[in-house]
Each structure stands twice: as C-alpha cells, then as structure tokens.
Amino acid sequence: MSFDTSQVTADLAARGLRLTRQRRAVLDAIAAAPSSLSALQVYDAARSRCPELGLTTVYRTLEVLTELGALRRVHGSDHCESFVPASAAHGHTVVCSACGRVTEFTACDMRGIADAAAQETGYCITDHFLQLGGLCAACRKAAS
C-alpha cells in the first residue's frame, strides 16, 4: 500500500499545512508496514528514513494525518491505538490473528444491524465502529 502523495499534500495545503520530510517519513513507514503500527513502532520505522526525526513530531504527525483522513486508528487487543493507511473515505479493517496483517474493506452494509439494535435499545444509531478478525489468505495456506 502506498500513498497518493499529491492528494495528501493538497489536503494539508487546504489547511495551511505542509508535507515535510518528517511527515513524509511517517507516511512511508506506515505504508510500508505489513500490519498496523503503534506510535512508537512508527517512530522506530520512520527513523531509518529520517534519523533526526523526533518522537514529538511522530505524535503530532499521526494526529494531523488521522484528522486529515490519510490514516485510520485501529484498536488492537494488546495495544489499543495503532495506525494503518486509510484508502477509502469510509472503510473498516480486518486483522489477521496469526500475522497481524491489516487489510481494509469497504463492504459494510450496517443497516440491518443498526435497525435491529435501534429496536432493541431505543437508540437512534448514527455511527459504528467495526473491526473483523480472522486469518489472511497467506496464513490460511500456511496452516493447512
């Protein structure tokens, strides 16, 4: 997975922000990772591309890019705040329980479930957070 740099640059510019070398390193590190990365893991990975990068900048960059929609937060069972590239405007993630790989999917017709939940609880459902777990194709192959 890689980023459409010009899109990110434009999104940043629309807010008066810039795509610096450091931000680029953070984006690249996350794009190159096979699974989701925590802030500290991003720091480690991005420093091979930009050694003078500071941890402060990583945290700031992750926040900016998430707000921009270029990244998505993933809740893991071990560490509950890690990041993956967000390619679609609205998408969800599947996490492989064996290798940790994170894949995005867009098919999420929640209407049936939201309706049922609304009826059961009396709530007016407005949003949802969904994350699936399972085995990726490679791990399934390796297991059999």
Add this chain to the structure above:
Amino acid sequence: MSFDTSQVTADLAARGLRLTRQRRAVLDAIAAAPSSLSALQVYDAARSRCPELGLTTVYRTLEVLTELGALRRVHGSDHCESFVPASAAHGHTVVCSACGRVTEFTACDMRGIADAAAQETGYCITDHFLQLGGLCAACRKAAS
C-alpha cells in the same frame, strides 16, 4: 443492571478464586454506573463502598473479571479502555454520544458483512468487534 453474584462466585471458584469484599465493591460500582467507567473512575466509585480499596486491586480485579466474562471492555473515542457489565455471552454495545450511557444489544447477525468482507479481502473471518454510536432515548427526547 446488577450482577448475578452467585454466578460470578461460581465462575471465580472454578478457577480457585474468591469473591472478596473488594471485588464485590468493583462489581457493584460498575453495575450501578449509567455509563462505562475507566479504571480510575471505578476506583473512585468503589471506594465509597469500600474505602480501604487500593488502586492496584482495582486493576487486578478488572482484569480477572474481564477474563471471566463478567465485564466487557469498551473502546471510547476519548479514553480507550473502560468497562461495562457483560450480561450476555456474546453482545455488543451502543454508546450514547450525548450522555455517554452504554447499552448492550445482542442482535448481531454479521454473516452478510463477514461474507462480503471475506470475499473482498480473502480472509477467513472468525470474530468481530462492533460498537455502535448514537443517541439514547432520553437524549433524543431532550434534544427535540
């Protein structure tokens, strides 16, 4: 919401554990709360029932009870680790965006979505984490 104490006691006993006064205080505090509580909030709430309760014990108890299935972890947008009673073996939560109230619902037929995601990603889907957001009946009434 209240706990079936004998059930919790039995579940603990099955592992050679006991339902102590402190653990009881933690359970009661969570059962009495209208919304999900973080560890620190549990500590505050439970100390009114058991003043000598220590924070260490709260953390330990939350872990034990979650593992036991008596509590469920909820991921919030602000603090990503808080706890609610788990009444059903498998259930999900709806969080009110206005007042923070957490309600459980059991209607979750994920087959359609899991199938679609499997087809899109090549994963074999085995589990899911779903959390809905919206307005509870009371807040909807108050808003209109």
Add this chain to the structure above:
DNA sequence: TCTTTAGTGAAAGTGGTTTTCAGTTTCAGA
C-alpha cells in the same frame, strides 16, 4: 530581503498502569 507562521526536536513533566513486597485473609486438611 524581511516578516510571519508552520514545523521541529530535546528535555522536562504528567499521569495511567504495572511491579514489587511485606503483609493479611481464607480454606482445606491434620
């Protein structure tokens, strides 16, 4: 060039969570 603002990293600070440790409580068996 000059000015302004975004952006940066090191260091210090913060605060939630875990670990350690020296006890206390509980329970089964003698």
Add this chain to the structure above:
DNA sequence: TCTGAAACTGAAAACCACTTTCACTAAAGA
C-alpha cells in the same frame, strides 16, 4: 482447633507512553 499453603491485599516505587514547553529552523509570501 491448629497449621500450612495459596489467594488476596494496599502502599510505594518503578515504568513508560504520551504531552507540554521552549528555543530554534525552514519555508512561503510581501
């Protein structure tokens, strides 16, 4: 009723992810 083992406890210390502060640099526009 004792006794020993194991569960259980809270205070204090340690840990560590994350945030704040601050002096500075880089870049864009006038």
